[in-house]
Amino acid sequence: xxxxxxxxxxxxxxxxxxxxxxxxxxxxxxxxxxxxxxxxxxxxxxxxxxxxxxxxxxxxxxxxxxxxxxxxxxxxxxxxxxxxxxxxxxxxxxxxxxxxxxxxxxxxxxxxxxxxxxxxxxxxxxxxxxxxxxxxxxxxxxxxxxxxxxxxxxxxxxxxxxxxxxxxxxxxxxxxxxxxxxxxxxxxxxxxxxxxxxxxxxxxxxxxxxxxxxxxxxxxxxxxxxxxxxxxxxxxxxxxxxxxxxxxxxxxxxxxxxxxxxxxxxxxxxxxxxxxxxxxxxxxxxxxxxxxxxxxxxxxxxxxxxxxxxxxxxxxxxxxxxxxxxxxxxxxxxxxxx
Numbered sequence: 001x002x003x004x005x006x007x008x009x010x011x012x013x014x015x016x017x018x019x020x021x022x023x024x025x026x027x028x029x030x031x032x033x034x035x036x037x038x039x040x041x042x043x044x045x046x047x048x049x050x051x052x053x054x055x056x057x058x059x060x061x062x063x064x065x066x067x068x069x070x071x072x073x074x075x076x077x078x079x080x081x082x083x084x085x086x087x088x089x090x091x092x093x094x095x096x097x098x099x100x101x102x103x104x105x106x107x108x109x110x111x112x113x114x115x116x117x118x119x120x121x122x123x124x125x126x127x128x129x130x131x132x133x134x135x136x137x138x139x140x141x142x143x144x145x146x147x148x149x150x151x152x153x154x155x156x157x158x159x160x161x162x163x164x165x166x167x168x169x170x171x172x173x174x175x176x177x178x179x180x181x182x183x184x185x186x187x188x189x190x191x192x193x194x195x196x197x198x199x200x201x202x203x204x205x206x207x208x209x210x211x212x213x214x215x216x217x218x219x220x221x222x223x224x225x226x227x228x229x230x231x232x233x234x235x236x237x238x239x240x241x242x243x244x245x246x247x248x249x250x251x252x253x254x255x256x257x258x259x260x261x262x263x264x265x266x267x268x269x270x271x272x273x274x275x276x277x278x279x280x281x282x283x284x285x286x287x288x289x290x291x292x293x294x295x296x297x298x299x300x301x302x303x304x305x306x307x308x309x310x311x312x313x314x315x316x317x318x319x320x321x322x323x324x325x326x327x328x329x330x331x332x333x334x335x336x337x338x
Contacts, residue, residue, distance in 0.1 A: 001061065001062065002061045002062070003034070003035070003062075003336045003337070004061070004062040004063055004064055004090060004335060004336060004338055005034065005035035005036060005037055005060060005061075005062070005063045005064075006025075006026075006029055006034060006035075006036050006037075006063065006064045006065070006066050006332075006335065007036070007037045007038065007039050007056065007063050007064070007065045007066070007067070008022045008025070008026050008036060008037075008038060008039070008066055008067055009021075009022060009038070009039055009040075009041040009067040009068055010038040010039060010040055010041070010055070012041075012042060015038070015040065015055075016038065016055070017038075018036070018038065019041070019067070019068075021068075022066060022067060024324075025066060025322070025328065025332075028328060028329065028332060029332055032329065032332055032333065032336065034332065034336050035060075037055060037056045037057065037060065037063065038055045038056075039052050039053055039055070039056070039065070039067070039078070040052040040053075040054075040055075041067060041068050041070075044070060044074055044077070044078055045070070045071070045074055047074070047077070049074070049077040049078055049080065049081035050081050050084070052078070052081065053078070053081045053082055053085060053087075056082060056085055056087055057085075058085045058086050059085070059086035059087075060085075060086065060087050061086070061087065061088060062087075062088045062090050062338075063082065063087050063088065063089055063090065064089075064090055064091070064295065064318060064335050064338075065078075065089065065091070065318045065319075066318055067318070067319065068319065069100075069152070069319045070096075070319065071190065072093070072096060072097040072100060072101060075093055075096045075097070075100075076093035079092065079093045090294060090295070090338065091293070091294060091295055091316065091317075091318055095292070095293040095294065095316075096293075096316050096318070098291065098292075098293055099291065099293045099296045099314055099315060099316040099317075100152060100315060100316040100319065101151040101152060101190070101191055102116060102118065102149075102151050102152075102191075102194055102314075103118055103151060103191070105291055105314040108287055108290050108291045109287050109291075109311050109314060112283060112284070112287060112310065112311045113310060113311040113312065113313075113314075114196050114197045114198070114199045114310070114312065115140060115141070115196070115197045116140075116194055116195065116196040116197070117136045117139045117140050117194070117195050118136070118151070118191075118192050118193065118194040118195070119132050119133075119136055119192050119193045119194075120191065120192040121182070121189065121191075121192040121193055122189075123185075123186065123187045123188070123189040124187075126182075127178065127179045127182045127183075128178060128182075128193055130171065130175060133171070133174050133175060133178060134171065136193075136195050137168045137169075137171075137174060137195070140168060140195055140197060141168070141197070142168060142169060143167065143168050143169040144167070144168055144197060144198070145164070145165060145166055145167065145168070145197070145198035146164075146165045146168050146195050146196060146197050146198055147163055147164055147165065147195075147196050147198055148162065148163055148164075148165065148177055148178055148181045148193065148194070148195060148196075149163070149181075149193075149194045149196065150181075150185060150189050150190040150191055150192060150193060150194060151190045151191030151192060151194060152190040152191070153190065154181075155181055155184055155185070158180070158181075158184060161177065161180050162177060162180040162181040162184050163177070163181065164177070164198070165177050165195075168195075178193055181193070199303070199310065200303070200304035200305075201251045201252065201253070201301040201302060201303060201304055201310070201312075202251065202252045202301075202302045202303065202304050202306070203250060203251055203252065204250050204251075204252060204275065250271075250272045250275060251301050251302070252275075252277055252301065252302040253268075253269050253272070253275070253277060253299060253300060253301040253302070253312070254266055254267065254268060254269065254277040254278070254279045254299075254300050255267055255268065255269045255270070255297055255298070255299050255300075255320070255323075256279065256281065256284070256297065256298045256299075256300065257295075257296075257297050257317055257320070257331055258288045258295070258296050258297070258298065258317070259294065259295055259317070259331075259334050259335065259338060260294055260338065261285070261288055261289040263281055263285070264330055264331050264334040265326075265328065265330060265331040266278070266279070266281075267322075267323060267326045268323050268326070269299060269323065270321040270322065270323045270324075272323075273323035273324055273325055273326070277300075277302070279300040279302075279309045280308065280309055283308075283309075284298055284300065284309070284311060287311070291314070293316070294338070295316070295317035295318060295335070295338075296314060296315065296316060296317050297314070297315045297316075297317050297320040298311050298313070298314055298315075299311070299312050299313040299314075299315075300312065
């Protein structure tokens with residue numbers, strides 16, 4: 001079987017070149033002798049999957065994708081369109097959804113990640129009603145701080161108005177923050193509304209990221225609604241980044257890249273490329289293997305009380321952001337050898 005190729009999004013202005021955001025990865029892949037193809041990401045999101053993959057050669061065999069996030073339904077269409085051209089996307093549509101969306105991975109990682117509940121909601125369905133919210137709050141314990149996100153992203157840049165709930169026992173606050181979040185997400189709402197219990201993580205300045213002040217969701221796009229956000233698996237809005245948290249410290253965190261259950265790259269989160277951390281993977285490794293997805297990432301943060309590392313997010317490795325300046329040779333070699 002030939003070595004897998006990697007598909008990158010095309011530059012919208014120069015469609016026969018990789019998108020500038022991924023050009024450095026594509027260049028490194030070429031230097032390693034790997035094959036690369038291009039996909040029209042805009043056409044893919046417009047429901048034109050066959051046209052989107054027109055530059056992928058027929059009969060090219062196994063492929064990975066490295067690029068912008070793709071909604072799960074569009075990813076399934078992407079996989080079908082590639083299969084029709086004789087290209088085998090090595091992350092299947094079900095595996096992509098399992099790693100990309102919180103309900104897909106949460107049961108496996110429950111206990112190792114902040115407690116979470118969710119309310120399925122279509123973008124056109126409006127806001128969750130008071131009874132739905134009350135039931136979700138009850139399932140989460142009924143009190144304490146929490147954050148709001150959808151199955152993929154949060155709105156960390158609107159922390160006070162659309163992300164952080166200081167007290168779940170305050171139904172007015174819950175309703176206000178959730179409503180604002182849903183309104184801001186609009187048509188980009190992914191899957192539904194998630195309530196995730198807020199936890200404290202250690203910061204690089206030696207303090208804790210506390211629930212009263214510490215935002216973060218870790219996505220390079222800042223939890224915004226752009227369809228091109230490349231990273232849907234930031235730190236779950238649980239204080240894993242000191243931005244806006246008071247003080248100068250960021251959370252002590254790391255992003256781990258796994259292929260077939262083995263860590264192939266451990267590095268900083270893209271939001272803090274200058275930071276280094278060495279997380280203990282002893283408890284995480286069997287959970288990644290149990291998830292059963294070939295190419296995934298886990299974002300880990302050190303607990304403020306020093307009791308270990310927490311999984312703050314899981315993501316599909318194809319759409320997880322890489323920090324600039326990191327050596328990705330080992331990761332690319334692993335993908336080419338898979």
